[in-house]
Amino acid sequence: MTTDWTITIDCLDVRALRAFWMLALGYVERPPPSGWDSWEDWMAAQGVPEDEWHDGAYLADPEGRLPGLSLLRVPEPKTAKNRVHxxxxxxxxxxxxxxxxxxxxxxxxxxxxxxxxxxxxxxxxxxxxxxxxxxxxxxxxxxxx
Incomplete structure (x- = not known):
């Protein structure tokens, strides 16, 4: 049995990288979980503090065939060459x-x-x-x- 997976990119500016990677891959923002009108509604229900609501982005293949891409805000900049790309x-x-x-x-x-x-x-x-x-x-x- 295979395991579902995504790729996550750590970053300082989630919004800038979201726009770049949406263009690069032709991806779209992943819709919120079923039953929720927005990611903000879902995060509030999960108890995620409002100041963390934009610490990540979740991109998806609009055709639903390829793995997702997550962007996660981290405090430090990139310092070395990627080992995976x-x-x-x-x-x-x-x-x-x-x-x-x-x-x-x-x-x-x-x-x-x-x-x-x-x-x-x-x-x-x-x-x-x-x-x-x-x-x-x-x-x-x-x-x-």
């Missing part, structure tokens, strides 16, 4: 003509940079651009492949 697979894979793959990769990278990301480095492959490593607004790495 996401690969945004936008190019269509190596069976796609190299110029088209590169066009798709660069288009997604441009969206992410406009949303506050920065290009860390580009990695060429045998037939052209293989992937671009991007950092989100707080420096977490992801690859656009």
């Amino acid at each position: 996401l690969d945004l697979q936008v190019s269509g894979g190596r069976s796609v003509e190299p110029a088209l793959r590169e066009e798709r990769i660069r288009a997604k990278v441009a969206e992410l940079v406009a949303a506050g990301g920065t290009v860390a480095w580009e990695s060429p492959g045998a037939a052209g651009l293989d992937h671009v490593t991007v950092r989100d607004p707080e420096g977490n790495e992801l690859c656009v492949v």
Whole structure:
């Protein structure tokens, strides 16, 4: 039996990273639990202090197929390279003509940079651009492949 899982990113600014990762993944805010009109209503019922209501965000695949992404406010900034990262697979894979793959990769990278990301480095492959490593607004790495 498999185990349900999500990925959690620790961050300083939940709102900034929520906007960035919603754009990066095409995700939406996860709706509140069944029977609740809002996350605030649910948190109040759970006894979560109001000053903690915006310490996290929960993003979901709108099609319900892929794992969720959680953002959790922490007091310290990122200090080292990620040991785990996401690969945004936008190019269509190596069976796609190299110029088209590169066009798709660069288009997604441009969206992410406009949303506050920065290009860390580009990695060429045998037939052209293989992937671009991007950092989100707080420096977490992801690859656009």
